[in-house]
Amino acid sequence: MEEQLLKVETDKRDTAVVLRAEGEVDSYTAELLRDELSEAFGEGLPIVLDVSGVEFFASAGLSVLVEFHLRGEERGTPFRLVSPRGSVLRALKATTLTETLELYLDVDAALDA
Template sequence: MEETPLKVDVEQLPSAVVLRAEGEVDSYTADELREKLAEAFGAKLPVVLDVSEVEFFASAGLSVLVEYHLLGEDRGIPLRLVSPRGSVLRALRATTLNETLELYLSLDEALRGR
């Protein structure tokens, strides 16, 4: 049995929709992330994407983040990233998206939005 390179769990809370991603985000899995974000944004609540268990984040994934960051700005729905590190943080810094996206060290901080 082949393991899925990306797993995204979704939890609806009263104050936000939390997505917990695990694995790799690349050109093969970016559409799965896009679909989960589309569903989450439908709730019209802040969207918190926990990427602490993401091992690899390619440019296709960065494009999805930009797409939903801009959509969120248009709709007044924040997209908050939790615990980017390793290759995720390197990719964000290399593209200066760490200066544009809302980054948080913990889920609690992201839920509070500070």
């Protein structure tokens, strides 16, 4: 049995859709993240993506983040990223996406924004 490399849980709230990602985001799993975010954007609520459980984040994941950041800007839907650290934070800093994306320390802060 193959181990699932990425798990994404969705929690629809009154004021936002919160997604929690755990595992690895790479060229094999980025499509799952894209699908989950696309479905969440269909709700018409702000999107909060918690990546505190992501251990590895490749360029394919960065592409997904940029795609949904732009989608959020076009639709007027906030897209907030929570707890980027480790490889996620390194990738965001290396590409200067830390200056573009809305970053928060925890889900509550992102929901209050």
